[in-house]
Amino acid sequence: MHSIPSGPDLDYDPPAISLLEGLNELERELLITYFGEETKELKSLPWEYVAKKVYLPRHN
Numbered sequence: 001m002h003s004i005p006s007g008p009d010l011d012y013d014p015p016a017i018s019l020l021e022g023l024n025e026l027e028r029e030l031l032i033t034y035f036g037e038e039t040k041e042l043k044s045l046p047w048e049y050v051a052k053k054v055y056l057p058r059h060n
Helices: 023-035 037-041 047-058
Strands: none
Touching: 023 037
16 A cells, blocks of 8 residues: 555645636626627626625515
């Protein structure tokens, strides 16, 4: 067993999405491709604000 190399450092295991650069632009292009040019008018919103900005105003 001593001759078997140790495995990866499990303390550092970033998500696969961290391999992508320019994620905001990629997401926007994906939306345009699937849903059309009108999605260019959508505003970017961080996930931590979705409940407050998207869901709650609809129930008021």
